Amino acid sequence: xxxxxxxxxxxxxxxxxxxxxxxxxxxxxxxxxxxxxxxxxxxxxxxxxxxxxxxxxxxxxxxxxxxxxxxxxxxxxxxxxxxxxxxxxxxxxxxxxxxxxxxxxxxx
Amino acid sequence: xxxxxxxxxxxxxxxxxxxxxxxxxxxxxxxxxxxxxxxxxxxxxxxxxxxxxxxxxxxxxxxxxxxxxxxxxxxxxxxxxxxxxxxxxxxxxxxxxxxxxxxxxxxxxxxxxxxxxxxxxxxxxxxxxxxxxxxxxxxxxxxxxxxxxxxxxxxxxxxxxxxxxxxxxxxxxxxxxxxxxxxxxxxxxxxxxxxxxxxxxxxxxxxxxxxxxxxxxxxxxxxxxxxxxxxxxxxxxxxxxxxxxxxxxxxxxxxxxxxxxxxxxxxxxxxxxxxxxxxxxxxxxxxxxxxxxxxxxxxxxxxxxxxxxxxxxxxxxxxxxxxxxxxxxxxxxxxxxxxxxxxxxxxxxxxxxxxxxxxxxxxxxxxxxxxxxxxxxxxxxxxxxxxxxxxxxxxxxxxxxxxxxxxxxxxxxxxxxxxxxxxxxxxxxxxxxxxxxxxxxxxxxxxxxxxxxxxxxxxxxxxxxxxxxxxxxxxxxxxxxxxxxxxxxxxxxxxxxxxxxxxxxxxxxxxxxxxxxxxxxxxxxxxxxxxxxxxxxxxxxxxxxxxxxxxxxxxxxxxxxxxxxxxxxxxxxxxxxxxxxxxxxxxxxxxxxxxxxxxxxxxxxxxxxxxxxxxxxxxxxxxxxxxxxxxxxxxxxxxxxxxxxxxxxxxxxxxxxxxxxxxxxxxxxxxxxxxxxxxxxxxxxxxxxxxxxxxxxxxxxxxxxxxxxxxxxxxxxxxxxxxxxxxxxxxxxxxxxxxxxxxxxxxxxxxxxxxxxxxxxxxxxxxxxxxxxxxxxxxxxxxxxxxxxxxxxxxxxxxxxxxxxxxxxxxxxxxxxxxxxxxxxxxxxxxxxxxxxxxxxxxxxxxxxxxxxxxxxxxxxxxxxxxxxxxxxxxxxxxxx
Numbered sequence: 001x002x003x004x005x006x007x008x009x010x011x012x013x014x015x016x017x018x019x020x021x022x023x024x025x026x027x028x029x030x031x032x033x034x035x036x037x038x039x040x041x042x043x044x045x046x047x048x049x050x051x052x053x054x055x056x057x058x059x060x061x062x063x064x065x066x067x068x069x070x071x072x073x074x075x076x077x078x079x080x081x082x083x084x085x086x087x088x089x090x091x092x093x094x095x096x097x098x099x100x101x102x103x104x105x106x107x108x
Numbered sequence: 109x110x111x112x113x114x115x116x117x118x119x120x121x122x123x124x125x126x127x128x129x130x131x132x133x134x135x136x137x138x139x140x141x142x143x144x145x146x147x148x149x150x151x152x153x154x155x156x157x158x159x160x161x162x163x164x165x166x167x168x169x170x171x172x173x174x175x176x177x178x179x180x181x182x183x184x185x186x187x188x189x190x191x192x193x194x195x196x197x198x199x200x201x202x203x204x205x206x207x208x209x210x211x212x213x214x215x216x217x218x219x220x221x222x223x224x225x226x227x228x229x230x231x232x233x234x235x236x237x238x239x240x241x242x243x244x245x246x247x248x249x250x251x252x253x254x255x256x257x258x259x260x261x262x263x264x265x266x267x268x269x270x271x272x273x274x275x276x277x278x279x280x281x282x283x284x285x286x287x288x289x290x291x292x293x294x295x296x297x298x299x300x301x302x303x304x305x306x307x308x309x310x311x312x313x314x315x316x317x318x319x320x321x322x323x324x325x326x327x328x329x330x331x332x333x334x335x336x337x338x339x340x341x342x343x344x345x346x347x348x349x350x351x352x353x354x355x356x357x358x359x360x361x362x363x364x365x366x367x368x369x370x371x372x373x374x375x376x377x378x379x380x381x382x383x384x385x386x387x388x389x390x391x392x393x394x395x396x397x398x399x400x401x402x403x404x405x406x407x408x409x410x411x412x413x414x415x416x417x418x419x420x421x422x423x424x425x426x427x428x429x430x431x432x433x434x435x436x437x438x439x440x441x442x443x444x445x446x447x448x449x450x451x452x453x454x455x456x457x458x459x460x461x462x463x464x465x466x467x468x469x470x471x472x473x474x475x476x477x478x479x480x481x482x483x484x485x486x487x488x489x490x491x492x493x494x495x496x497x498x499x500x501x502x503x504x505x506x507x508x509x510x511x512x513x514x515x516x517x518x519x520x521x522x523x524x525x526x527x528x529x530x531x532x533x534x535x536x537x538x539x540x541x542x543x544x545x546x547x548x549x550x551x552x553x554x555x556x557x558x559x560x561x562x563x564x565x566x567x568x569x570x571x572x573x574x575x576x577x578x579x580x581x582x583x584x585x586x587x588x589x590x591x592x593x594x595x596x597x598x599x600x601x602x603x604x605x606x607x608x609x610x611x612x613x614x615x616x617x618x619x620x621x622x623x624x625x626x627x628x629x630x631x632x633x634x635x636x637x638x639x640x641x642x643x644x645x646x647x648x649x650x651x652x653x654x655x656x657x658x659x660x661x662x663x664x665x666x667x668x669x670x671x672x673x674x675x676x677x678x679x680x681x682x683x684x685x686x687x688x689x690x691x692x693x694x695x696x697x698x699x700x701x702x703x704x705x706x707x708x709x710x711x712x713x714x715x716x717x718x719x720x721x722x723x724x725x726x727x728x729x730x731x732x733x734x735x736x737x738x739x740x741x742x743x744x745x746x747x748x749x750x751x752x753x754x755x756x757x758x759x760x761x762x763x764x765x766x767x768x769x770x771x772x773x774x775x776x777x778x779x780x781x782x783x784x785x786x787x788x789x790x791x792x793x794x795x796x797x798x799x800x801x802x803x804x805x806x807x808x809x810x811x812x813x814x815x816x817x818x819x820x821x822x823x824x825x826x827x828x829x830x831x832x833x834x835x836x837x838x839x840x841x842x843x844x845x846x847x848x849x850x851x852x853x854x855x856x857x858x859x860x861x862x863x864x865x866x867x868x869x870x871x872x873x874x875x876x877x878x879x880x881x882x883x884x885x886x887x888x889x890x891x892x893x894x895x896x897x898x899x900x901x902x903x904x905x906x907x908x909x910x911x912x913x914x915x916x917x918x919x920x921x922x923x924x925x926x927x928x929x930x931x932x933x934x935x936x937x938x939x940x941x942x943x944x945x946x947x948x949x950x951x952x953x954x955x956x957x958x959x960x961x962x963x964x965x966x967x968x969x970x971x972x973x974x975x976x977x978x979x980x981x982x983x984x985x986x987x988x989x
Contacts, residue, residue, distance in 0.1 A: 023137030040138055041165030044130045062134075066111045066143050070136030 210522025212476025
């Protein structure tokens with residue numbers, strides 16, 4: 001099953017963040033790296049989907065006061081998720097193959 | 109240090125929006141991030157950010173809810189998809205259903221909107237509900253041939269108004285106005301304007317409609333009123349270019365100068381019917397009552413009187429009190445006062461046509477609903493199997509109801525949307541078809557009440573019928589529905605046929621009604637008018653008293669204009685009369701019989717009086733019955749002579765001795781020298797009124813006459829000739845109401861024409877809907893019997909046999925509907941009797957026409973649908989099962 005753009009962004013953020021991945025950091029990671037604003041609700045909608053597909057796994061941590069006494073849900077990239085990311089990347093690479101000129105135009 | 113807390117409302121909203129699955133973590137994340145932002149950028153920035161997160165959560169979360177299998181919204185979306193799919197499989201039902209609903213909703217809305225705007229104009233005044241008109245009544249006029257229409261609607265005189273205003277307690281305020289016309293000169297072509305004479309209380313009573321300046325004060329009205337004028341906005345705009353400094357300057361009216369003190373609001377128009385008939389658009393100018401010869405004596409009932417009833421006072425009590433003030437010590441036996449709601453006066457004549465139209469709208473909607481219901485019913489019969497399958501697979505009644513309701517709702521929404529478009533377009537069409545005489549507003553908005561009502565009714569009927577099969581599906585024997593045999597489902601067909609019969613009946617009622625009205629209208633045009641209106645052009649000229657003070661001058665003017673016109677190329681004859689037929693003008697006079705008693709028990713003799721130039725009757729081609737026409741040598745001051753109409757001669761001299769007899773009026777005796785044929789003066793459906801004609805001369809002068817020219821030239825050229833000729837004699841005179849006699853006659857029947865047009869539109873649309881509905885139902889009926897008919901074809905049934913099988917089912921409801929419709933048409937004819945002229949309410953021709961058109965349309969629909977059965981391929985037909 002192929003991944004859409006948001007799903008790729010979220011999975012890549014999980015890979016970057018490792019142990020630190022949860023709603024706040026995932027959102028910030030995406031905003032910081034891709035420079036596209038994204039809402040927490042969109043992030044959760046996507047994480048929820050990825051979790052059901054088996055591309056991300058979640059665990060709950062203890063509630064803390066700065067979270068209004070609410071638990072934190074940590075996410076990590078699963079093996080299937082990493083595989084899906086690689087597939088997506090390869091598909092894109094194949095599409096880009098031979099298009100160096102197009103890719104470099106922006107830089108020049 | 110306590111952690112900063114996000115806005116509670118925002119947090120609560122997010123709680124509602126986010127799915128329960130990750131509500132807690134998401135809120136926790138946001139809380140945490142809010143805290144960081146609060147410390148870094150301050151409370152304001154943090155709050156803004158949090159709210160932006162709330163707004164941006166709306167989209168994804170709702171989307172997720174829709175996709176989540178447990179949520180209601182998603183079920184709805186799923187069922188909507190199913191409903192769409194189900195409808196896509198039945199294009200016939202969709203097309204006929206949507207068309208029927210759209211036609212019904214569109215036509216009802218368009219026709220009602222126009223009728224409402226044209227016939228039922230609301231009073232544009234504050235507290236219009238409490239506004240009343242105060243009339244004198246005079247019992248002696250009851251039953252009078254000419255005056256009976258006025259016995260209880262006599263305007264008040266100025267002294268009566270003052271008495272009433274001082275002593276009454278029933279009204280919060282009383283005001284009065286009278287109308288006239290005058291020539292406005294200076295600044296442009298001379299123009300005849302309407303002149304209103306107003307009491308000081310009139311404008312405050314009607315909501316102080318001032319645009320500029322002021323209106324009259326109490327001491328400027330009545331005896332010795334100064335020459336002041338208040339202009340209508342339209343006059344100020346068109347003639348004076350909205351000059352803001354006009355107040356204080358002078359305008360010249362009938363050669364007398366008036367000081368302008370104010371300008372009224374736009375739309376406060378004055379018409380010959382008073383300030384309540386908008387849309388006539390004539391320029392108007394108001395003067396104070398008492399100024400410039402407006403009558404102030406007690407006997408001169410010149411002013412229509414309005415009032416605001418005091419709270420809690422009934423019309424009867426107000427009338428009784430006013431009568432006791434005005435008439436108790438003078439003439440209590442025959443005189444009285446009647447107080448009526450102004451709105452009733454306004455609507456009066458139009459209430460019945462409006463009710464007629466409402467009835468027609470109602471019938472149309474009945475047809476639309478019946479049509480949709482029978483379509484869906486037919487559809488439901490064909491879907492038993494599908495529903496039974498769903499039910500067998502575990503779908504509950506609720507689910508089935510929801511699905512059918514959704515399908516019907518989609519049909520209804522599509523129909524309503526298309527209906528709005530049709531209505532919008534229909535209003536435009538009706539307006540272009542409307543006769544030019546009707547006072548139409550420039551734009552007519554769709555009536556949203558009737559639109560909503562029609563849509564709700566159509567949808568409601570559809571829903572009621574549409575969900576029936578779902579309600580019964582779970583209760584029935586599923587095996588029967590799953591494996592139907594021939595002839596099953598006849599119950600639904602029976603109700604369907606009943607509905608068809610009902611639609612046919614209602615359509616027939618509408619068709620026959622419109623035929624009755626159309627034939628009646630046709631008769632109106634065949635009426636013998638008494639004169640030949642072809643090639644006649646008329647134009648009214650009013651002479652200002654200031655310049656034409658003496659009767660000699662006025663008489664001389666009209667004689668000389670008529671003579672000049674007569675000598676122009678193409679002119680066959682030119683004459684003048686005080687009021688030309690069908691102009692809505694002219695009055696009557698009472699007279700006495702000389703040497704003869706009036707008919708026993710009859711009211712005082714009274715007849716229409718017309719002042720004419722001697723050759724009037726020959727120019728109008730009004731035949732002479734006895735004696736002679738008036739001649740130029742007839743001089744009123746020497747030997748007064750009159751010519752009377754045939755009906756006047758017959759009434760007062762039934763023994764045939766009219767010529768040579770004499771009548772007395774104006775303290776003179778007039779000898780009757782001739783009898784002319786009767787002429788209709790106003791209403792082609794009424795009898796001709798007794799009329800006498802007197803010559804225009806020194807003793808019988810009129811300052812306003814209508815020139816009548818018979819000429820073979822185009823009417824526009826003749827009109828130019830008339831203007832040029834009048835202005836050759838006096839360049840300062842307005843030439844008004846230039847019209848052909850044909851146009852005047854046509855104008856008098858505009859309402860009949862429009863009424864006929866509207867009802868005919870209704871009837872045709874009803875027939876069309878009926879045919880569409882019939883086609884849909886028969887087509888579905890035939891396709892439901894595909895396998896049966898296919899087997900018949902396979903067994904060798906020929907075309908005619910097959911057609912006979914189809915017709916045998918569809919003809920009985922048609923016959924039943926026609927029978928029912930004929931009965932309904934008799935009832936409708938009785939209701940319509942008041943609108944009919946020389947057509948009986950059970951006119952066989954109208955009935956025959958209606959039946960023929962309807963049966964024709966129905967047969968075409970049935971045959972078109974049955975043709976499918978004829979082209980049937982037996983193999984395919986049997987396989988369909």
